[in-house]
Amino acid sequence: MEAATAPTARPGLWDRMVERVPPIHRSPSRAAQIVGMLLLAISAIFPLLFMLSGALRTPADWNHSQLGLPTTSSLEAFTSAWGSANIGLYIRNSAIVTTGTVILSLIVAATAGYAFSQQDWRGKRATYLFVLAWLAVPPVALMVPVYYEMSSLGLINTYWSVILLYTALNTPFNVYLMTSYLRGLPDELMEAARIDGAGIHATFVQVILPMARPALATLAVFNVLYAWNEFVFALLLLQTESVKTATVGVLQLQGRFSVNYPVLVAGLLLTSLPVIGVYLFFQRYLVRAIVAGAVK
Amino acid sequence: MTTLTARLPKGRLARSHGSPKRRRARGSRWGYIYAAPAVALVIAFIGVPLGSVIYHGFTSWNGFSPPRWVGLDNFKVMWEDPIFLRAIRNNVLFALSVPIEVVGALILAHLIHERIPGWRFFRSTFFLPAIYSTVVIGILTSVVLLPQGPFNQFLGDVGLSGLQHNWLESTGTALGAIILVVVWANFGYSVLIYLAGMTSLDPQLAEAARLDGAGFWKILWKVHAPNLRRVIELVFVINTITAFAYMLPYIYTMTHGGPGYSTFATEYYIYETGFSGGHLGYASAIGVMLALIVLVIGAVQIRVLTRGEK
Numbered sequence: 001m002e003a004a005t006a007p008t009a010r011p012g013l014w015d016r017m018v019e020r021v022p023p024i025h026r027s028p029s030r031a032a033q034i035v036g037m038l039l040l041a042i043s044a045i046f047p048l049l050f051m052l053s054g055a056l057r058t059p060a061d062w063n064h065s066q067l068g069l070p071t072t073s074s075l076e077a078f079t080s081a082w083g084s085a086n087i088g089l090y091i092r093n094s095a096i097v098t099t100g101t102v103i104l105s106l107i108v109a110a111t112a113g114y115a116f117s118q119q120d121w122r123g124k125r126a127t128y129l130f131v132l133a134w135l136a137v138p139p140v141a142l143m144v145p146v147y148y149e150m151s152s153l154g155l156i157n158t159y160w161s162v163i164l165l166y167t168a169l170n171t172p173f174n175v176y177l178m179t180s181y182l183r184g185l186p187d188e189l190m191e192a193a194r195i196d197g198a199g200i201h202a203t204f205v206q207v208i209l210p211m212a213r214p215a216l217a218t219l220a221v222f223n224v225l226y227a228w229n230e231f232v233f234a235l236l237l238l239q240t241e242s243v244k245t246a247t248v249g250v251l252q253l254q255g256r257f258s259v260n261y262p263v264l265v266a267g268l269l270l271t272s273l274p275v276i277g278v279y280l281f282f283q284r285y286l287v288r289a290i291v292a293g294a295v296k
Numbered sequence: 297m298t299t300l301t302a303r304l305p306k307g308r309l310a311r312s313h314g315s316p317k318r319r320r321a322r323g324s325r326w327g328y329i330y331a332a333p334a335v336a337l338v339i340a341f342i343g344v345p346l347g348s349v350i351y352h353g354f355t356s357w358n359g360f361s362p363p364r365w366v367g368l369d370n371f372k373v374m375w376e377d378p379i380f381l382r383a384i385r386n387n388v389l390f391a392l393s394v395p396i397e398v399v400g401a402l403i404l405a406h407l408i409h410e411r412i413p414g415w416r417f418f419r420s421t422f423f424l425p426a427i428y429s430t431v432v433i434g435i436l437t438s439v440v441l442l443p444q445g446p447f448n449q450f451l452g453d454v455g456l457s458g459l460q461h462n463w464l465e466s467t468g469t470a471l472g473a474i475i476l477v478v479v480w481a482n483f484g485y486s487v488l489i490y491l492a493g494m495t496s497l498d499p500q501l502a503e504a505a506r507l508d509g510a511g512f513w514k515i516l517w518k519v520h521a522p523n524l525r526r527v528i529e530l531v532f533v534i535n536t537i538t539a540f541a542y543m544l545p546y547i548y549t550m551t552h553g554g555p556g557y558s559t560f561a562t563e564y565y566i567y568e569t570g571f572s573g574g575h576l577g578y579a580s581a582i583g584v585m586l587a588l589i590v591l592v593i594g595a596v597q598i599r600v601l602t603r604g605e606k
Contacts, residue, residue, distance in 0.1 A: 029512070030412075033407055033412060034412060034413060034414070037404065037407060037412065037414070037418050038414075040404070040418075040422065040483075041417065041418055041421040041422065043425075043480065044421045044422060044424040044425050044484070045421060045424065047425075047428060047432070047433070047436055048424075050436065050440070050446070051436070065449070066445065066446040066449060067446050067449060067450060067453075107333070108333045108334050108337060109334070111330045111331070111333055111334070112330065112331050112333065112334035112335075114330050115326075115327045115328075115329075115330035115331035116331065119326065119327040119330065120327065121325070121326075121327030121328060124327060124331075127331055127335060130335070130338075131331075131334050131335060131338055134338045134342045134343070136590070136591055136594050137342055137346055137587060137590075138537070138540070138541035138542075138586060138587055138590045139541075140541050140542070140544060140563040140566065140583075140586065141346075141349060141541070141566070141583040141584070141586045141587040141590070142342070142345040142346060142349055142583065143563075143566055143567060143570060143571075143579075143583065144349060144352065144566070144570045144576050144579050144580050144583060145344070145345035145346075145348035145349045145352065145580070145583075146341070146345045147571075148348070148359070148576075149341075149344060149345055149348065164337070164340075164341060165341050167337060168337040168338055168340065168341035168342055169341070169342065171334050171337050171338050172338065175334050200326050201326075204330075225427065228429070229428075229429035229430065229431075231429070231430060231431045231544075231545040231548075232544050232545065232563075232567075235548075236571070246429075247429050247431040247432075247545075248431075250431065250432070250435065251431070251435075251549070254435050254438070254549070261439065264435070264439065265436070265439070268432045268435060268436060271429065271432060272428055272429065272432050275427055275428075275429070276424075276427055276428075279423070279424070279427045283420060283423075287488060290485070290488045290489060290492065291488075291492035291495075
């Protein structure tokens with residue numbers, strides 16, 4: 001920097017080079033920016049570390065201190081959360097609900113996406129907008145009628161209640177994403193399938209579905225996270241112990257008269273691990289869903 | 297990240313050059329059949345409940361005896377109901393944090409976009425809070441903020457025991473704590489939306505500004521922000537709608553609306569008055585009002601978004 005200002009005769013090369021130096025070297029606040037970003041990143045990881053260190057403690061160690069490394073490393077909290085606190089059962093239920101929701105969502109999105117992108121029929125545009133329009137309805141506004149509808153269908157306390165509801169609530173977005181993706185497929189493919197004499201169903205199964213794999217993966221990740229984490233309707237519709245999902249089940253660990261905190265955080269950690277794993281492994285698919293939602 | 301979005305314009309282009317007529321020959325009837333499951337699901341589980349909530353909003357109903365038509369009574373009562381007004385006021389307070397999120401996430405996204413050292417790591421970790429279940433976040437926060445909990449313990453350890461506080465059970469701090477947690481839980485989502493929008497920015501613009509001597513902030517505000525207007529508005533709307541319609545899990549796990557009604561929100565009122573109080577007609581009317589509020593926010597969004605279009 002000093003060298004740049006010192007020579008007086010030739011303002012050429014040095015000055016230009018200094019100008020070209022990316023802002024990273026010029027900005028004195030760069031260090032502060034990185035520190036700020038690091039603090040945020042640490043806050044994002046903190047819950048995981050907190051749950052892990054808390055779960056390894058004995059209740060006595062927890063009462064002694066909740067921060068820093070545990071002085072005990074007992075797996076007792078995990079085993080009692082999984083077993084006697086029923087977290088194992090809730091996680092199984094969450095897995096069933098999530099699997100059902102994802103499978104149904106993919107089928108509905110793929111078939112509708114096919115109809116809206118690759119076929120021509122009267123009223124297609126209007127029907128497409130009709131499906132998308134429900135994005136405007138906030139689900140919580142429907143708490144009361146959804147409960148009574150499910151109850152009159154006899155679906156309260158069944159996995160189907162939330163599987164059908166979750167699929168329906170996400171259908172507008174799922175169909176939007178799938179349709180946009182299929183619209184981008186080259187026409188030659190359909191052409192080729194036609195020349196090969198493939199019928200409408202054969203084209204769907206043999207051409208569309210394989211080509212749609214990236215979009216299907218994106219939707220799968222998005223819907224896994226949604227179904228696993230959903231709380232409000234799971235609370236309303238799944239009330240008996242045997243069908244409760246993890247997000248509702250962990251509430252019981254909080255609600256008991258004397259809370260065993262290591263068991264509570266162990267339960268929260270067990271509940272979180274599946275979605276965190278999905279996120280870490282399938283990050284790019286999820287990012288794609290958000291990008292598709294944002295850049296319309 | 298780019299494959300999907302990059303494909304769209306190309307695909308549309310290809311379509312306009314193609315021959316749409318030839319396709320029309322096939323499967324006109326099958327289009328309906330293939331679209332039917334999606335249409336049936338949204339009608340059955342969004343359309344029917346929406347019709348039902350609107351109808352029941354005009355009734356007095358306890359869930360057992362048949363609903364009784366009361367006209368606009370529920371809606372009239374609502375605007376004189378101090379709890380409802382308090383809930384709406386709290387929603388507005390929640391929404392006041394939106395500008396922080398909109399601007400903060402934009403700055404973070406800009407830093408990542410500029411490839412600050414460690415940007416990949418930041419991009420991944422910033423989204424983690426949006427991956428944790430809202431219930432897990434709520435319960436964890438309530439544990440961390442217990443009177444004898446880790447946060448107060450930490451304050452004591454660093455010699456700030458004067459600041460120790462019963463955070464979630466004092467009117468002065470409970471609402472602020474919830475706002476802070478929700479902003480924290482959602483900022484990664486906003487950052488990702490910005491990053492998606494930034495991929496379409498022309499890097500030469502920033503480069504040119506940089507050569508003209510523009511610094512970090514000037515490039516962000518004068519060069520990037522105007523081109524990101526739509527994305528900024530989208531982030532604004534998504535977070536505003538969150539403040540009105542996605543707060544229930546946090547409130548349920550952290551404060552149950554208390555102390556008093558200081559953290560009570562509209563959705564929580566629907567839940568309470570409908571399922572604990574048994575006033576299902578009134579709860580439905582509040583649901584209608586909430587849907588209308590969200591619709592207005594969305595409509596303002598569409599108006600704002602189409603404003604600049606030629």
